[in-house]
Amino acid sequence: MLKVPGFPDSAPMPPSPSAQALHSAGKRTGRADTDTARCLMCKVREYNLCSSIEDQDVAVLAHATRQVSLPPGTAVIEEGTPASAFFNVINGTVKLFESLPDGRRQITGFADAGQFVGLSNSRTYSFGAETVSTVLLCRCTHTQIENLLGEYPRFAHHLLSAVTHELADAQEQMLLLGRKTAKEKVASFLLDRIKQYQRTHPHDPDAQTTASVPMTRVDIADYLGLTIETVSRTISALRRDKVISGTENHCIRILSLPNLQDIAYGLKSI
Amino acid sequence: MLKVPGFPDSAPMPPSPSAQALHSAGKRTGRADTDTARCLMCKVREYNLCSSIEDQDVAVLAHATRQVSLPPGTAVIEEGTPASAFFNVINGTVKLFESLPDGRRQITGFADAGQFVGLSNSRTYSFGAETVSTVLLCRCTHTQIENLLGEYPRFAHHLLSAVTHELADAQEQMLLLGRKTAKEKVASFLLDRIKQYQRTHPHDPDAQTTASVPMTRVDIADYLGLTIETVSRTISALRRDKVISGTENHCIRILSLPNLQDIAYGLKSI
DNA sequence: CGTAGGGTTGACGACGTTCAACACAAGTGG
DNA sequence: CCACTTGTGTTGAACGTCGTCAACCCTACG
Numbered sequence: 277m278l279k280v281p282g283f284p285d286s287a288p289m290p291p292s293p294s295a296q297a298l299h300s301a302g303k304r305t306g307r308a309d310t311d312t313a314r315c316l317m318c319k320v321r322e323y324n325l326c327s328s329i330e331d332q333d334v335a336v337l338a339h340a341t342r343q344v345s346l347p348p349g350t351a352v353i354e355e356g357t358p359a360s361a362f363f364n365v366i367n368g369t370v371k372l373f374e375s376l377p378d379g380r381r382q383i384t385g386f387a388d389a390g391q392f393v394g395l396s397n398s399r400t401y402s403f404g405a406e407t408v409s410t411v412l413l414c415r416c417t418h419t420q421i422e423n424l425l426g427e428y429p430r431f432a433h434h435l436l437s438a439v440t441h442e443l444a445d446a447q448e449q450m451l452l453l454g455r456k457t458a459k460e461k462v463a464s465f466l467l468d469r470i471k472q473y474q475r476t477h478p479h480d481p482d483a484q485t486t487a488s489v490p491m492t493r494v495d496i497a498d499y500l501g502l503t504i505e506t507v508s509r510t511i512s513a514l515r516r517d518k519v520i521s522g523t524e525n526h527c528i529r530i531l532s533l534p535n536l537q538d539i540a541y542g543l544k545s546i
Numbered sequence: 547m548l549k550v551p552g553f554p555d556s557a558p559m560p561p562s563p564s565a566q567a568l569h570s571a572g573k574r575t576g577r578a579d580t581d582t583a584r585c586l587m588c589k590v591r592e593y594n595l596c597s598s599i600e601d602q603d604v605a606v607l608a609h610a611t612r613q614v615s616l617p618p619g620t621a622v623i624e625e626g627t628p629a630s631a632f633f634n635v636i637n638g639t640v641k642l643f644e645s646l647p648d649g650r651r652q653i654t655g656f657a658d659a660g661q662f663v664g665l666s667n668s669r670t671y672s673f674g675a676e677t678v679s680t681v682l683l684c685r686c687t688h689t690q691i692e693n694l695l696g697e698y699p700r701f702a703h704h705l706l707s708a709v710t711h712e713l714a715d716a717q718e719q720m721l722l723l724g725r726k727t728a729k730e731k732v733a734s735f736l737l738d739r740i741k742q743y744q745r746t747h748p749h750d751p752d753a754q755t756t757a758s759v760p761m762t763r764v765d766i767a768d769y770l771g772l773t774i775e776t777v778s779r780t781i782s783a784l785r786r787d788k789v790i791s792g793t794e795n796h797c798i799r800i801l802s803l804p805n806l807q808d809i810a811y812g813l814k815s816i
Numbered sequence: 817c818g819t820a821g822g823g824t825t826g827a828c829g830a831c832g833t834t835c836a837a838c839a840c841a842a843g844t845g846g
Numbered sequence: 847c848c849a850c851t852t853g854t855g856t857t858g859a860a861c862g863t864c865g866t867c868a869a870c871c872c873t874a875c876g
Contacts, residue, residue: 374721376812382721397710403717425703432702433695439709440667446716447673451644451652453723454771458864493823501724503865508824525823542646728832763855776832778856795855 311338318414320366323390328434329424336427340420344413352393352413353405359396362421365389368411369490373498374403383499385445386491388472394418395439409490453501456542461500462510463540466520466528487520487528514539581608588684590636593660598704599694606697610690614683622663622683623675629666632691635659638681639760643768644673653769655715656761658742664688665709679760723771726812731770732780733810736790736798757790757798784809 315338321327329337343366346352352363352370363370370387384403387393393405396418425432452464469487477483489496493504500507511528514520519536522529530536538544585608591597599607613636616622622633622640633640640657654673657663663675666688695702722734739757747753759766763774770777781798784790789806792799800806808814 372717374717376721376725378812380725380812382724384717384720395710395713397707397714402714425706426699429696429699429702432699432706436695436702436706436709437667439706439713440665443665443709443713443716444667444672446713446720447642447644447654450654450716450719450723451646453720454652454768455646455650492821498724504823505825505866506864509864512824542648542650762853773833774855775834775857779832782856 311335311341314338314343315341318366320364320390324364325392325431325434325438326364328430329428333428336424340424341414341416344415346407346411346413348407348409348411350407350411351404352407352411353401353403355402355404356400358399359394359401360418362392362394362416362418363405364392364414364416366412366414369408370405370411370413371408371491371495371499372403372405381498382501383495385442385449386472386499389476392438408495458500458502458506458510459513460540460542461502462496462507462514463519463536465496465500466514466530466536467540469528470530470533484533485530487530489526489528581605581611584608584613585611588636590634590660594634595662595701595704595708596634598700599698603698606694610694611684611686614685616677616681616683618677618679618681620677620681621674622677622681623671623673625672625674626670628669629664629671630688632662632664632686632688634662634684634686636682636684639678640675640681640683641678641761641765641769642673642675651768652771653765655712655719656742656769659746662708678765728770728772728776728780729783730810730812731772732766732777732784733789733806735766735770736784736800736806737810739798740800740803754803755800757800759796759798763795 312335315321315326315334316331318326326334326337341364355373355375365387367389370393371383372385372387372393373381373383375381386408387405394401396402425435452461456464466487466489469489470484473480473486473488474483476488477486480486491499493507496502497504497507502510511520514536517535519530519532519539520528521531535544582605585591585596585604586601588596596604596607611634625643625645635657637659640663641653642655642657642663643651643653645651656678657675664671666672695705722731726734736757736759739759740754743750743756743758744753746758747756750756761769763777766772767774767777772780781790784806787805789800789802789809790798791801805814
């Protein structure tokens, strides 16, 4: 990929946008003048694409966007529907996926706070997106995004950098899906979740040993190209081997990060 | 992903760049004034990123690039080396891959004529690239690409569109790797090769029934997350079932495109 | 109290891998 | 010119990882 300097590796993840659902469902917050304040005080302003719009121009951004709050399990984007909107995730986690006609599904990524979803090159979305937890989204039409791209070269640059980053993530995930064993897949996934936790909880002293796993076993399985039974068995095995602990399903403690890393990259023969 | 209008779906594929090898190996062609003509007459000019630079400005492009010809099996980019260059593929096919420490390898994509390789967001390349056939590349440093991005908004727009397109391809490949059977994987791969043949041979009357497969079974296996034996067996089975024919390994004739499509998307129970 | 959703565990089997032998073509050197 | 090697591909047999099917536990909820 192309190196896009000035915007190092703090960028978003996989793409995925919203549909009609977001017009009817979801409560909008903010309005008119107060919108500018909403953007300036946004929890993820400094971490996401919006940081490339200066404070003095933030009114433009505020005018172009609307916030929506969605409960867990809500469709944000339906596969194959017309592509019209773009979303920044302010809070919570969104899953992106592609499906086969018979219902088999592959989750291509999770977008956490600070990341975006909804880029599309074609008339329709080639993927679906659904909330994993309660999610706060910032919605923007593609038309508005295009205006921003034209007006603010830094914004275009930042977006290119972010998409390039996502592509690199996708390539690493292909390595996982095509060449890793079930144990290596689960270990890699937990490492990703630790990194994610560190990003969103930079001051938590336990960040080195905590993985936040808000998604269900079904989602993990669809993300790793496994079945729920294999995911469950593998996590149990990691617990038995004292690599991880924690009785709670959605918050896992890491007992040995080095071991987990060795497993993830196939260096552990066991 | 974001829709980037004005640059529909004619864009490149996966990324992958060049390294020091390209300075020592490979013969440069063109020089000084004649470079402009080289760019204007370039076989892929209208299909790739360069089309976003107007003819009148093509001297800039010519000045920024150098052509290199490489024999099959040459490393273009070594995983983990400093990311400094970007390549347009003018002729031939380049494979992009990621590896595990023990040598397991996943090919993340093939870049054919008109596509590019070498985008990177970080200091080093996270992937490797190697020629499949004899390849003619157009090399450009990242610094020069950045200059073009700054000078020509259309170029930036086009690149964003291309990377977005690659991301969509990557997501579809994740579905293949995580959820398809061996037979579905091979059928999907052949469909991609047919599309690729149609793109590069738009006037060939046999384009509906021809798949060009320049890569070896090893490469196909590493692309589909299978072993060479399984690839070989599956292709033999497709031949037995009269879905494809052809005794030659690198040029496959399609006997029934509908059947092949049904298999690729899991609609064929057989 | 009954039901539904999420998760765990066991028994069994299939799909794809591993191991191995073989075929064929191209290149190399005696 | 022919033996030998090397790279690529095919095919068979045995094995093993992971998927399938099923039973069960637990919590939440009406």
